[in-house]
Amino acid sequence: MPAIAAEHVTKVFGQGETEVMALKDVNLAVEPGELVALMGPSGSGKTTLLRALSLIDPPSRGCITIGNAQVCADAVATVDDRRLRREKVGIIFQAYNLIPFLTAAENVALVLTLNGVPRGEALRRTRELLQSLDLAHRADTYPATLSGGEQQRLAVARAVINNPAVILADEPTAALDTARGKAVMDLLRRLGRERGAAVIVVTHDERMLEGFDRIYHMVDGRITSN
Amino acid sequence: MNLAIRDVRHRLGRFLLTGLGLGLLLGTVMAMGGIYRGLVEDALALVRMSGADLWVVQKDTNGPFAETSRVPEDVARAIRAVPGVRDASPVAFQTLQLRLGATPFRVQLVGHRPGAMGAPAAVAAGRPMVQSRYEMLIDRRAGVPLGTDIRIGRQVFTVVGLTDGIVSSAGDPAAFVSLRDAQEVQFLKANEAVRNERARLQADLEATPAVAGVPAAVFAPIVQNTHLANAILVRLEPWADPGDVAGRIERWNHYRAMTTGEQEDLLAKSVIERNRQQILLFRIILLSVSTVVIALVVFTMTMEKTRDIATLKIIGAPDRKIAGLILQQALALGILGYGVGGVLINLTHQYFPRRVAILPFDQYVLFGIVLVICVLASLFGIRRALRVNPTLALGGGA
Numbered sequence: 001m002p003a004i005a006a007e008h009v010t011k012v013f014g015q016g017e018t019e020v021m022a023l024k025d026v027n028l029a030v031e032p033g034e035l036v037a038l039m040g041p042s043g044s045g046k047t048t049l050l051r052a053l054s055l056i057d058p059p060s061r062g063c064i065t066i067g068n069a070q071v072c073a074d075a076v077a078t079v080d081d082r083r084l085r086r087e088k089v090g091i092i093f094q095a096y097n098l099i100p101f102l103t104a105a106e107n108v109a110l111v112l113t114l115n116g117v118p119r120g121e122a123l124r125r126t127r128e129l130l131q132s133l134d135l136a137h138r139a140d141t142y143p144a145t146l147s148g149g150e151q152q153r154l155a156v157a158r159a160v161i162n163n164p165a166v167i168l169a170d171e172p173t174a175a176l177d178t179a180r181g182k183a184v185m186d187l188l189r190r191l192g193r194e195r196g197a198a199v200i201v202v203t204h205d206e207r208m209l210e211g212f213d214r215i216y217h218m219v220d221g222r223i224t225s226n
Numbered sequence: 227m228n229l230a231i232r233d234v235r236h237r238l239g240r241f242l243l244t245g246l247g248l249g250l251l252l253g254t255v256m257a258m259g260g261i262y263r264g265l266v267e268d269a270l271a272l273v274r275m276s277g278a279d280l281w282v283v284q285k286d287t288n289g290p291f292a293e294t295s296r297v298p299e300d301v302a303r304a305i306r307a308v309p310g311v312r313d314a315s316p317v318a319f320q321t322l323q324l325r326l327g328a329t330p331f332r333v334q335l336v337g338h339r340p341g342a343m344g345a346p347a348a349v350a351a352g353r354p355m356v357q358s359r360y361e362m363l364i365d366r367r368a369g370v371p372l373g374t375d376i377r378i379g380r381q382v383f384t385v386v387g388l389t390d391g392i393v394s395s396a397g398d399p400a401a402f403v404s405l406r407d408a409q410e411v412q413f414l415k416a417n418e419a420v421r422n423e424r425a426r427l428q429a430d431l432e433a434t435p436a437v438a439g440v441p442a443a444v445f446a447p448i449v450q451n452t453h454l455a456n457a458i459l460v461r462l463e464p465w466a467d468p469g470d471v472a473g474r475i476e477r478w479n480h481y482r483a484m485t486t487g488e489q490e491d492l493l494a495k496s497v498i499e500r501n502r503q504q505i506l507l508f509r510i511i512l513l514s515v516s517t518v519v520i521a522l523v524v525f526t527m528t529m530e531k532t533r534d535i536a537t538l539k540i541i542g543a544p545d546r547k548i549a550g551l552i553l554q555q556a557l558a559l560g561i562l563g564y565g566v567g568g569v570l571i572n573l574t575h576q577y578f579p580r581r582v583a584i585l586p587f588d589q590y591v592l593f594g595i596v597l598v599i600c601v602l603a604s605l606f607g608i609r610r611a612l613r614v615n616p617t618l619a620l621g622g623g624a
Binding site for chain 2: 047050051054056057082083084085086087089091093094097099100101102106109110111113114115119122142158170
């Protein structure tokens with residue numbers, strides 16, 4: 001059973017003459033522990049697909065399945081998309097998107113507390129994870145004082161702390177130099193494998209694709225090759 | 227994990243500065259409330275101090291605090307004979323401008339019979355009046371030291387005691403003298419005026435056949451009668467009905483008898499009502515300004531967190547968590563402002579030139595209003611936050 005799947009997903013923006021079809025009948029299924037990359041030129045629909053998969057911007061037609069939960073276009077309004085993301089999806093942003101008024105440890109622990117884990121337990125688990133990511137010494141500092149690589153490692157920690165079924169990453173290495181980008185990608189691969197999560201990474205950079213199970217190319221809203 | 231506290235901690239300096247500004251505003255609101263309460267207390271201080279149950283005043287007048295009222299002082303004897311009356315005593319009131327060295331100051335002169343109603347219940351410094359003439363008790367607000375000699379008209383009074391917190395409805399400190407002294411101050415004319423009046427009386431007598439040949443000196447004590455008071459204070463027996471006794475006095479003596487409650491109502495409604503409305507309006511304006519300030523600050527803080535709110539939505543934070551963040555910050559700002567304002571006004575209210583009465587009940591009510599204001603002010607920010615599109619966190623549009 002796939003950890004996440006898109007079935008006949010279409011996304012339309014605008015209406016009438018301004019209508020743009022950003023995704024056209026996309027089908028995709030990613031198994032637990034599988035690493036998948038989405039590549040393609042700008043405007044090909046990679047980020048739109050990522051938004052649809054995370055239910056941030058649900059599809060106009062078709063269905064998204066995350067674990068046992070299936071969300072179809074005609075029933076989006078009845079789904080608590082935030083709860084689904086909170087419990088089953090970890091998201092990594094191109095610009096890290098760490099909360100500036102929380103310390104490094106609090107940024108990570110926040111995900112656990114949102115899921116009802118007591119604060120003390122959340123901080124304990126967070127510190128263990130930060131230790132394994134060599135970020136323990138930065139636990140009590142604010143994101144603004146961290147380097148780009150440290151911030152992205154912290155963002156990865158936040159995405160995986162809750163052992164999500166799916167990890168979605170939007171250009172996670174775009175703001176990093178090659179060495180730091182590779183380190184982050186290695187981390188993502190390692191944590192994905194260790195935790196049995198389906199990992200989908202949107203990237204432009206082919207140098208980062210080493211070790212991925214599948215690489216999809218997108219053009220004009222369609223997956224053209226695997 | 228409380229996001230509001232962490233956000234405030236992160237921007238502590240700005241938050242404290244905003245709270246300080248809001249505190250000055252709320253402190254002003256508290257001061258206005260205290261000034262109003264002070265007006266009421268000042269206005270009623272003399273009435274309440276008297277300990278009277280009824281005020282007998284000139285017919286068709288509203289008593290000495292609202293308009294001129296004159297009653298013969300010996301009416302008190304007749305009133306004592308009314309069933310239900312335990313005691314009755316005349317009092318005189320007059321506003322005067324005095325001088326202490328070169329500094330002029332105003333007082334509410336109260337004349338009373340020594341030891342009778344109308345005298346202050348307690349003396350804060352010095353001693354009560356023991357002589358029947360030329361001694362004075364004066365309120366501390368006048369700033370007159372014990373032992374000071376003060377000239378009023380033709381007489382010199384020695385300040386033998388000080389009272390605390392007894393002022394007129396205009397805020398003028400009360401000065402207590404004997405009834406006889408007060409009557410002379412109020413009704414006795416200067417020597418030249420007396421001689422003038424006698425000459426005029428003599429001319430009138432000579433022009434009137436029925437009394438022709440009678441010297442003016444015979445009539446002078448009658449026409450120059452100073453045995454008048456402005457009101458008779460009446461204390462009732464515990465079993466007496468004030469309405470019943472007042473009705474009897476009004477029926478057979480043609481005076482108006484007002485209960486102390488009526489006198490207080492009259493003062494509250496006629497003397498300080500406009501001040502009350504003025505202050506109330508000013509407080510409403512200040513509270514409206516406070517609401518706008520809190521709403522603007524909270525809205526600005528929310529706008530600055532737009533991207534963070536989008537991120538929170540993406541990582542699954544429910545709306546109540548986001549709304550709670552904004553509401554708690556608005557409440558924290560209001561509570562901080564209230565605290566600053568409260569400390570400020572409690573430290574400074576005694577330096578105001580007029581009484582500022584800070585009552586716990588008023589403080590609690592204002593605290594409740596501030597909380598309501600904070601909730602209302604946060605609604606704009608919450609509305610904005612809940613409308614933030616989570617795609618903003620991914621670099622999309624808001």
